[in-house]
Amino acid sequence: MGCEVCATRPSTVETAIGESWFVSIPAGDAPLTGWITLATREHRETLDELSADEAASLGPLLRSLTSAIRAETGAERTYAANWAEGTRHVHFHIVPRLAGLEPSRLGAAVFALASDDILHPPIAEQERLLASLVAAVARDRNRGLL
Numbered sequence: 001m002g003c004e005v006c007a008t009r010p011s012t013v014e015t016a017i018g019e020s021w022f023v024s025i026p027a028g029d030a031p032l033t034g035w036i037t038l039a040t041r042e043h044r045e046t047l048d049e050l051s052a053d054e055a056a057s058l059g060p061l062l063r064s065l066t067s068a069i070r071a072e073t074g075a076e077r078t079y080a081a082n083w084a085e086g087t088r089h090v091h092f093h094i095v096p097r098l099a100g101l102e103p104s105r106l107g108a109a110v111f112a113l114a115s116d117d118i119l120h121p122p123i124a125e126q127e128r129l130l131a132s133l134v135a136a137v138a139r140d141r142n143r144g145l146l
């Protein structure tokens with residue numbers, strides 16, 4: 001069986017950031033603005049398959065992206081999770097942990113928002129924020145932080 005991530009690339013809502021990773025809006029429509037995925041550009045099924053360059057760039061990218069998400073959304077913190085259960089391709093869901101998040105949706109339960117009957121933010125808003133995150137990563141790269 002092929003990989004859904006590799007088979008559907010490139011989409012209009014993903015952007016390469018650096019040589020090893022790309023960011024996108026999960027399923028093209030996230031329940032929260034600033035909820036993104038960070039995935040390897042090459043097909044990797046497990047974290048221990050990462051190349052040395054992919055592994056070395058992961059931490060700085062997570063720092064840069066989560067900093068930008070907090071700045072853009074006002075989130076208290078961010079969640080970062082890689083399960084790769086539904087799609088066997090290394091990808092982190094990076095989720096803004098907003099102050100008003102329902103107690104029943106804290107931690108891993110935040111994923112239930114994807115199936116909750118709630119209004120998702122407009123796609124244009126999600127795409128604008130994704131572009132802002134990519135710009136923030138580029139700034140950090142130019143400052144030598146990546």
Ligand SMILES: [Zn+2]
Nearest residue numbers: 003006043089
């Ligand atoms: Zn893949």
